[in-house]
Amino acid sequence: MKVIKKAMKMREVGVLVPLLLLWIITYFINHAFFTSTNMIALFRSVSITALGAIGAAFVFCGGMMDVSAGSVYGLAGMLAAIAMKDWGMPVAAAILAGLLVGVAFGLVNSLIINGFEVPAFIATLGTQYIARGIVNVISEGRSYTGFPDGFNAIGGMGFFGIPWSIYISLMVAVIAAYVLKYTVFGRSLMAVGGNPETARTCGINVKLIRNAAYIINAVLCALAGILSTARLETAQAAAGSGWEMTVIAAAIIGGVSMYGGSATILGAVIGVGIMETLTVSMTMIKVNAYWQRVVIGIVIILAVGMDTFKRKRMSGGK
DSSP states (O other): OHHHHHHHTSTTHHHHHHHHHHHHHHHHHOGGGGSHHHHHHHHHHHHHHHHHHHHHHHHHHTTOOOSOHHHHHHHHHHHHHHHHHTSOOOHHHHHHHHHHHHHHHHHHHHIIIIISOOOHHHHHHHHHHHHHHHHHHHHTTOOEEOOOHHHHHHTSBOGGGOBHHHHHHHHHHHHHHHHHHHSHHHHHHHHHHHOHHHHHHTTOOHHHHHHHHHHHHHHHHHHHHHHHHHHHTEEOTTTTTTHHHHHHHHHHHTTOOTTSSOOOHHHHHHHHHHHHHHHHHHHHTTOOHHHHHHHHHHHHHHHHHHHHHHHHHHHTOO
C-alpha cells in the first residue's frame, strides 16, 4: 500500500491515467487495438517520437524552444542513406554522419540564439528551412531504398521480438532522467530555465548550459530520423515534416513546462504515448486524415493553454 500511495503522488500519474483511458476507449471501439501486432507497432512509433520529446524536454527545461526538430530528423536520415548508397560508406560511418548532422545543427542553433541573441523561435524556424532545403538539394527530391542488411536490422526486431528502437529509446530515457535529476548539469539546466539571472549570479555558465541542451536535442532528433529510416527501409525528402509539433505537444502534455525550470522525462514519454495513441485510434475508427490534423492542432493548443494556466496558478496570477 505504501508503494501504491507513493506512486499515486507522482506527477506523471496525471498523464498516465488519460493514456490508459484512451487505450480502453479505443479497445471498446475496435477490439483489434490490443493485439500484439498493433501494440508493438504503437510502441515502436512511440519509441522514435519519444527521442524527440526527450530532446525537447532538455530545451524547454532551459527556458528555450526549437522548431527545427523535424527538419533535422529528415536530414539525418537522408544523409545516412546517401552516405551508404552514393558514397559507399560503412553502416557505422553513415550513422555517425547522420548523428553529426545533429551536432552541427545543435551548435548552429545555440550560436545564433546564445551568441547573437536572436529569439529562439526565429532562429530555429530559420534553421528548419535550411535543413529542409539541404534535404531537397542533396536528395533532389528522390527516395532512397536498398540499404545494407546491417542498417535495416537496426529498425527491425531485437530480443524477445521487441524492436531495437524500443530498447534504444528506453536506454536514452533512463540516462536522460538520471542526468536531469541527479547531475550538476541537470540541476544547472533547471536553474537556468527557472531564472537565468539568478543562475548566472550563482556562477552557472548560462550560455554553455543552453548550448549543451540544444546539442542534446538535435542529436536525439537525428537519432530518431536514422532509426525511422532503418525501420521503413527508405529515406524520403519529406520525412519529419511537422514532426516537431507532435514532439512539442507530447512534451508539454507530459508535464514539461515550455516556460522552463520544470521537466519530467517519464511524463514526456507518456505524452508521446497519448499523441501516438490518438493517431492510431483515429486511424482505426477511420477518421479522415485531414480531420486528424485538426484534432492534433486542437490538442497542441490545449496543451500549451494548460501549461500557461498551471504556471499562472503557481505564480499566484489570475
